[in-house]
Amino acid sequence: xxxxxxxxxxxxxxxxxxxxxxxxxxxxxxxxxxxxxxxxxxxxxxxxxxxxxxxxxxxxxxxxxxxxxxxxxxxxxxxxxxxxxxxxxxxxxxxxxxxxxxxxxxxxxxxxxxxxxxxxxxxxxxxxxxxxxxxxxxxxxxxxxxxxxxxxxxxxxxxxxxxxxxxxxxxxxxxxxxxxxxxxxxxxxxxxxxxxxxxxxxxxxxxxxxxxxxxxxxxxxxxxxxxxxxxxxxxxxxxxxxxxxxxxxxxxxxxxxxxxxxxxxxxxxxxxxxxxxxxxxxxxxxx
Amino acid sequence: xxxxxxxxxxxxxxxxxxxxxxxxxxxxxxxxxxxxxxxxxxxxxxxxxxxxxxxxxxxxxxxxxxxxxxxxxxxxxxxxxxxxxxxxxxxxxxxxxxxxxxxxxxxxxxxxxxxxxxxxxxxxxxxxxxxxxxxxxxxxxxxxxxxxxxxxxxxxxxxxxxxxxxxxxxxxxxxxxxxxxxxxxxxxxxxxxxxxxxxxxxxxxxxxxxxxxxxxxxxxxxxxxxxxxxxxxxxxxxxxxxxxxxxxxxxx
Numbered sequence: 001x002x003x004x005x006x007x008x009x010x011x012x013x014x015x016x017x018x019x020x021x022x023x024x025x026x027x028x029x030x031x032x033x034x035x036x037x038x039x040x041x042x043x044x045x046x047x048x049x050x051x052x053x054x055x056x057x058x059x060x061x062x063x064x065x066x067x068x069x070x071x072x073x074x075x076x077x078x079x080x081x082x083x084x085x086x087x088x089x090x091x092x093x094x095x096x097x098x099x100x101x102x103x104x105x106x107x108x109x110x111x112x113x114x115x116x117x118x119x120x121x122x123x124x125x126x127x128x129x130x131x132x133x134x135x136x137x138x139x140x141x142x143x144x145x146x147x148x149x150x151x152x153x154x155x156x157x158x159x160x161x162x163x164x165x166x167x168x169x170x171x172x173x174x175x176x177x178x179x180x181x182x183x184x185x186x187x188x189x190x191x192x193x194x195x196x197x198x199x200x201x202x203x204x205x206x207x208x209x210x211x212x213x214x215x216x217x218x219x220x221x222x223x224x225x226x227x228x229x230x231x232x233x234x235x236x237x238x239x240x241x242x243x244x245x246x247x248x249x250x251x252x253x254x255x256x257x258x259x260x261x262x263x264x265x266x267x268x269x270x271x272x273x274x275x276x277x278x279x280x281x282x283x284x285x286x287x
Numbered sequence: 288x289x290x291x292x293x294x295x296x297x298x299x300x301x302x303x304x305x306x307x308x309x310x311x312x313x314x315x316x317x318x319x320x321x322x323x324x325x326x327x328x329x330x331x332x333x334x335x336x337x338x339x340x341x342x343x344x345x346x347x348x349x350x351x352x353x354x355x356x357x358x359x360x361x362x363x364x365x366x367x368x369x370x371x372x373x374x375x376x377x378x379x380x381x382x383x384x385x386x387x388x389x390x391x392x393x394x395x396x397x398x399x400x401x402x403x404x405x406x407x408x409x410x411x412x413x414x415x416x417x418x419x420x421x422x423x424x425x426x427x428x429x430x431x432x433x434x435x436x437x438x439x440x441x442x443x444x445x446x447x448x449x450x451x452x453x454x455x456x457x458x459x460x461x462x463x464x465x466x467x468x469x470x471x472x473x474x475x476x477x478x479x480x481x482x483x484x485x486x487x488x489x490x491x492x493x494x495x496x497x498x499x500x501x502x503x504x505x506x507x508x509x510x511x512x513x514x515x516x517x518x519x520x521x522x523x524x525x526x527x528x529x530x531x532x533x534x535x536x537x538x539x
Contacts, residue, residue, distance in 0.1 A: 164407070170399040171408055178395045181357050182409035183383030183456070 004257050005136035011253020012246065013142055013211065016149030017043075019245025020204035021226045022233060023156055024197035026241040029230075030173040031193040034084060034095035039226070040219025041103040042198045045072045046205025047214045048110065051121055061124040061206075068206045069199035076198030080191045103220070110216035118213030145207050152203065153242045156196075160238050169193065228271040234281025244282060291330045297508055297520030310335040310460060310491050311356070315365035316375075317515075318348075318355040325351045327515040328365065333460075333493055338486050340494045340502040343512035344538060349495040350392055352512065353462045356493075357389045358382045369460070384412045388458035392465045392495075394449040398438040402429060405437040406452045413457035417488070422451050425481055443474035450481065454490075461485070462493045467501050479504050499537060511536045 021039060028036045049071050050064035059067065079102065087095050127141040160166040172179040172186050180186040205219070212218060233244030248267055256263040274282060291314065311333040318326040326348050333339045341349045355363045358379035367375045374382050383389075388409070397405055406422075406429065423430040426447040432440060440448060446466055453461060463482075467475045475498070482492060482505045496502040502509070503526060511519040513536065521529050 167400055167404045167408055171397045174397050174399060175395055177359050177379070178391060179408075181359055181379040181383055181389050182453075183380050183412050184410060185380050 002136055007253040007257040008250065009142055011250040012146045014252060015246035015249020016146050017204045017208055017222065018226055018229045018249050019153050019242045020149055020200050022230045022241040022245045023153055023238065024200035025226065025230050026235060026238055027160070028194055028197040029235050031169060031190055032084060033092065034087065034099065035092055036197065037096055037100040038102040039201050040223030041106040042072050042076060043201040043205040043222065044110065044216060044219035045075065045106065046202025047209040047218060049202065050206040050209050051119055051214045054121065064206050065203065069202040072202035073195040073199035077191050077195040080194040084194065085187070107216050107220060114216055116215065116217060118215045121209035121214050123210040141210060149207065156200065157238050157242060225267055228267045231271050232274045232281060234283045237283040240281065240283025293330065293517055293520045295332065297510065297522065308335055310370060312368040313356065316352065316355055316367060317364045318351050318360045319362040325515055326355060329515070329517055331510045331517050331520065333491060335491050336489060337507045338482060338492045338494060338505050339508050339510065340496050340506040341510050341512050342496060342499060342502065342537060347512040348515040349512050350464055353389065353464055353493065353495055356462065357387065386413055386458045387460045387462065388453035388456055390449045390453055390461065390463045390466065392468065394445050396437040396445045396448055398436065400437050402435050402437055402440065402448060403433040405448055409452055409456045411456050415459070416457035417454040422454055425484065426451050443470050446470060446478065459489065460491045464495045465497060467496070467498050475501055
């Protein structure tokens with residue numbers, strides 16, 4: 001039983017990263033109509049920025065949680081202003097190729113300087129140790145990751161579904177021309193949205209640094225699974241990507257316990273099944 | 288007579304009561320959709336406080352004229368002056384912030400927003416917009432349906448919502464593109480009353496209509512658009528004298 005709970009926790013942790021990353025992808029896809037293949041690279045950059053902040057600037061984990069998403073978000077906004085914005089109105093393929101190229105370049109640069117092995121990032125003192133819950137031992141840092149990710153996901157959902165700014169976002173997803181004709185600076189909003197999506201990925205990167213170490217290819221390994229999650233959940237649905245993210249993490253964890261051989265493929269098997277039955281994804285709106 | 292003369296002569300013919308200053312001046316406006324040249328030099332004027340209607344057949348360029356003024360047609364040349372400020376090069380968000388509001392033909396109700404969010408969506412661009420209670424006074428149906436999804440409303444209610452949401456923003460110049468299209472006579476009548484009341488409130492309205500009978504109940508002046516040009520213009524008082532010509536223009 002201990003092992004089952006342990007795998008469940010691992011599942012929830014992975015689910016947190018899936019949720020944060022697929023949430024950002026969904027927001028970006030909704031507004032920019034771009035399938036952001038650079039998402040894994042910016043996740044990795046988030047972890048590296050946290051590493052640099054700590055080792056070069058002596059800036060701790062808590063500040064990194066705030067600063068890394070902002071720094072990487074600004075990097076994303078520069079990408080959007082200088083490159084992605086020119087793809088408006090073109091086929092999805094162009095955005096996919098461009099962001100994929102950006103990802104390869106960014107990863108290549110980091111690999112060149114840091115190799116492929118991981119750099120250590122220590123768990124902050126306040127989150128060290130664990131708790132005995134009776135039925136299992138819970139490392140505090142892992143519990144923190146799950147709870148904090150959930151809070152960030154819900155906050156993002158609230159921002160998009162329940163606020164005035166979110167109403168602009170949703171409306172501009174449907175009809176950007178008209179929203180602009182109402183006096184909203186839509187191009188600026190698109191830039192900020194890309195920054196938000198990228199910032200969420202960077203935040204996930206910071207959260208993962210103490211668990212998975214900081215590696216140039218940490219995002220490349222993760223992003224393929226995240227795209228499967230997004231396909232299952234349905235592109236463009238906010239709550240859908242949060243729920244599917246956590247659910248698939250858990251399903252993966254359970255598979256590791258019951259049938260470990262399938263744990264690496266279960267997400268993709270589910271993706272195929274969902275595509276066969278409901279091509280728009282479980283919560284996706286019909287195009 | 289030359290096009291600009293039509294615009295000026297017609298604008299001067301406005302009844303004194305309605306005449307404020309010239310609020311919109313369009314000169315030699317040309318516009319393109321991709322490769323196709325749609326507007327070939329549009330000239331007309333709108334004075335403050337007027338209801339001016341663009342008449343014309345399908346595809347004559349009426350909607351394109353509104354969209355060009357609003358800045359949502361990619362390629363446009365010529366001159367559009369709003370309150371004496373040139374706006375031909377401005378982006379549509381800037382144009383909206385100067386006080387021009389647009390209600391598109393397809394209404395543009397957002398399906399991922401509920402009625403309240405749709406109504407509150409356009410940002411307030413200046414003071415002097417209608418307060419919500421006055422808007423609900425004009426459109427009582429909307430008040431009851433605030434929580435509904437925008438596109439669950441009937442066609443008439445959607446049209447009312449599309450007009451209502453641009454009244455809050457403080458824009459004093461409204462461009463309505465075929466507000467009566469596809470609606471039942473009772474609802475058309477209600478929209479007519481609304482436009483009359485908005486005029487009384489001091490709004491200036493540029494209307495595009497195919498429904499000439501409806502237009503004649505609300506408009507002060509008319510311009511006839513054909514093949515991307517203004518080919519005629521007259522006031523409501525001159526309407527009877529121009530009926531025959533109008534029938535030929537519109538082919539009705």
